[in-house]
Amino acid sequence: MCEEIKIYVADLAAYNNGKLYGVWINACLDLDEIQEQINIMLSNSPEDCAEEYAIHDYEGFNGYELSEYTGIKTAHEIACFIAEYPDLAGALLCHFGGSIEEARQAIEDNYVGCYKSLADYAEELTDSIDQIPDNIAYYIDYERMGRDMELSGDIYTIATAYDEIHIFWSH
Template identity: 35%
Template structure:
């Protein structure tokens, strides 16, 4: 089954809860952040780090990291780790994920909304698939059944039923429950539940 059960982010630093939007998530735009800490300080029992906007050019993030490390009281403060993150939706960020990868994900989430985070989850973090989001994304729906109902309507099948004699219409209906299950189990769509309700759907052939 292609239905994914993502885990929301958690970390050592307090963070605000992201607000997910339905539909195509045009507003407000998420603002993904990371908390980058000095490992030298951390290993010596000192918490020294900084929250940073992650939806930027990696070079700008590295500049902020280097400035943060330069302010450390530890003489050998050169290494860092991501100790927390915020507004990445259902996407999980690793402690030692590359800044380039984190920035790419953050920029996608800022541009497309939390649906992009769901796509990263479906793609299992494979960066070569990130650019396929626009083609793969089918939308946010209340349920897979709701998508199946819209699919039938968009294809004009309900109109075809209306053309049948009225005496036959009451005996015929589309089994949208079964259609939804077949789409999922057949790999035609990927399903990612949203923490705020509904599901994000992606074309399983992408």
């Protein structure tokens, strides 16, 4: 997965002179390796005195959009987080406005699981707390229970696909 998380680092001297010159780099590499590839790219620049660079494109960030002002270190940290949690990290980062710390805390401390719906989670939670007699179970509105949990602020959800809702405790 990590090989698919890449950044395109462009030589700004070449770019400012109308030339597209840069290199795709695996964003999960060690920071020193990333910087070494950037330095090699700059030293082979078609422009004299190439010193500045910027991330002009990226792939594999799972819905999270890097800003043109994102630094190499931040891009690397985000890429490593996405590689660690490929199914959810991009959506979590979007939810938390790019805060890796908040996204990491959510997934490590508050993650409940992935469900088809809030109703499925409410039913599982209810069944784990108490055994509901069959003659009463038909009267329980699990859809409303799940919606009420979310509206009350006890939980929040992140949908990543059809019938795929990730549920987190809000505390």
